[in-house]
Amino acid sequence: MADPAPSSSDTTSMPDRHPPSLRPAEKAAIVLALVTEKSLEKLKGRFPDIHRERLIEVAETLRRVGPSEQEAVLREFTAEVRGEGPLRGGTRVADRLASILFEDGDPMDDFPTMQLAFDPFGDSDPTIWDELADEKPDRLAGMLAEASPAIVSVILQHVQPEFGSEVLRRLEEKRANETMLHLAKTTISAAAAEQAVEDYLREELEKAGLAGGPDAEAILPVTEILNRLAGNRREEIIKALEAELPAPSVDLMKEQLLSFDALPDRLPRSAVPVVFREFDEKTVLTALRFAQDQGSGAAEWLLSNISQRLADQIREKVTALPSINPEDGEAAQTKVVCGILDRVTLGTITLISPAEAKES
Structure with missing residues (x-):
């Protein structure tokens, strides 16, 4: 088994850009404005008539949007379509996005023309009805x-x-x-x-505490850090956040957290062999033994989703280990979770969403 942190040859990527503060309707207008006429023709009959007047109104009042903001909106749009949260990957991913969505090459080519056609002017603040839409x-x-x-x-x-x-x-x-x-x-x-x-x-x-949010994207930086902390330290920080943040924000944050014990609900069965094939063996064995010591069912669930022969071999090794102290056990389980999250970032593992986990 290899080290939990996967290696990647693609190390050149642009820093993440956060989408500008725009209403959903404005972002939709930007995406459609960047589409070539040929691509727009393909949308005929697929765009609900109920949105027509809103789109025209927003397009007429849309302020000028710079190239970096255009790219940020496109990134967010692609992330929403794929349902995988914030998009990563820099220039490589942006190029793939352009090749998939825009058949005639660079979508930015048409933007100056669209600006003149729409004659954008002024800013408009989001109304309460815009916030309700989110x-x-x-x-x-x-x-x-x-x-x-x-x-x-x-x-x-x-x-x-x-x-x-x-x-x-x-x-x-x-x-x-x-x-x-x-x-x-x-x-x-x-x-x-x-x-x-x-x-x-x-x-x-x-x-x-819901004005302007909360949403998964807004608390993503918090959950990404918390997911990489050992249990006790994580719980201390969550308690501090509970004392200061609105309850809905805290609840949404907790839903996005991934722990070793939650793997049976969040990790697809098809991804379990990756843990035993690519992660550091000592780390995995320590995490499994600590889970067994704590009465967690995560260890047996993981073993039940690999071949019987390999599972028996690993059980023997786990049984041979002495009891694991909490500090080492939590550290090992955190490394396993981090290894999984790293592969989620690379796109080789897709976690089951909290909502899907509740339904199953």
Whole structure:
């Protein structure tokens, strides 16, 4: 077995650029603006009509976006499509992105023309409705659990029908029925009523600590560091964060953490042989023995997903080891987790998401 930290011949990469602070609709407009006319033709009939007016409005008011921001938006777009979180890889990945998405070469060639066509001007701050678009239905439904049907109905008029139905489905049945009745009787909301609802939502979002987030991308740097710390040190830091951060942010952070004990839920069975084939043998044996000493089922789960012959050989070696002290055991398990995360970064392992793990 080799060292947990994989080697890579591709060491030249550009520093990660964070996407500019733009609304989702603005980012979508940028991506579409960079697409050639030939590629846009292929999207005919696939772009929902419900988004047409919003796209035109955003494109008309979009501010000028520099090349570095364009690249950052494209990187974020590709990461969202692939569902693998923030994109890494620098120039190599950017070139692959361009070759896949844009058949006619460099997508930047058309950007000056698109700028003139759109005649961008000014900035526009995100509204409360833009922020709601980034929320999850269950969290919004939780905030609206005590809201009046009048408030909920105004909100449903401002969100996409698919999103609104998900929120409504999570409300208590009586409140949902009253909301739909109110919505059926009220076709147009008065400006004063809409402003009151916006103020209500802003207050609720701020109380919940959700304004502008949280999202997995925002807390990714924290989880990446915590995932590489031994258990006791990690727990100390989490306690400190719990005392200062909003509960939703802490909960989302905890969902993204990967521990040795969580491998049965997060590591695909097909990736288990990689651990025994490529990782340092002494490190893996120590991690397994410590897991057994602690009564964790992770050790037996890992062994059950390799060949019986190899599993028996490893069990003999693990049994022959003396009891492992907590410091050495946690250090070994952390090295195994780090080795897995390194391969996730390289793209050779794809973890099961926390949401998928809950469903299974």
